[in-house]
Amino acid sequence: MTQQKGLILPLDLIESVSEKILKEFPEGAIVGLSGELGSGKTTLVRSVIKTIAKRQGLKIDRVVSPSFVLHQSYEMLKPMVHHFDLYRLNKVDEAMLIELEYFDIIAKAEEAKGFVFVEWPELCVDKRVLRLRLQISIQIEENSRQYLFQTIK
Numbered sequence: 769m770t771q772q773k774g775l776i777l778p779l780d781l782i783e784s785v786s787e788k789i790l791k792e793f794p795e796g797a798i799v800g801l802s803g804e805l806g807s808g809k810t811t812l813v814r815s816v817i818k819t820i821a822k823r824q825g826l827k828i829d830r831v832v833s834p835s836f837v838l839h840q841s842y843e844m845l846k847p848m849v850h851h852f853d854l855y856r857l858n859k860v861d862e863a864m865l866i867e868l869e870y871f872d873i874i875a876k877a878e879e880a881k882g883f884v885f886v887e888w889p890e891l892c893v894d895k896r897v898l899r900l901r902l903q904i905s906i907q908i909e910e911n912s913r914q915y916l917f918q919t920i921k
Contacts, residue, residue, distance in 0.1 A: 782808070785915055786815040789902070795881040796847045798874055798899050800889035803906030808913050809887045810835075812906070813851050816883065820845045834887075838868060848882035850874075860892040874899060 801809040814831040821828045834840040834853040842849040850873050854860050877884045889898050903918040
């Protein structure tokens with residue numbers, strides 16, 4: 769069962785989306801992020817990380833895209849954040865996810881009530897193995913982005 773909500777925001781209000789995620793999922797979640805190249809998937813994760821860090825009085829200067837390394841972790845945060853990018857992979861299956869230690873990481877994040885963000889979840893052969901709780905689809909508008917939130921039960 770899914771529930772959908774939409775939100776259209778100017779590019780400079782990305783923090784509002786971060787706050788919405790943290791408010792609706794205060795104990796963490798596994799979040800899929802979809803949208804064309806340049807739509808702002810990594811920018812959204814960067815905003816969530818910086819929002820969490822700011823709440824803790826931490827400063828994180830650099831939040832990088834995991835496009836080439838496939839996974840970045842920010843375990844110093846409470847809640848911790850893990851960020852996967854599946855873009856460079858082809859037909860992601862369970863064996864590939866095991867190799868990436870995906871299931872170990874989501875177990876750790878769930879235990880610590882942290883977040884796991886997965887860019888390009890649609891590249892997974894069977895999206896159910898990702899165990900997403902929230903899917904955010906981002907569409908590019910002229911000077912804004914449309915965010916479609918789909919809660920997955």
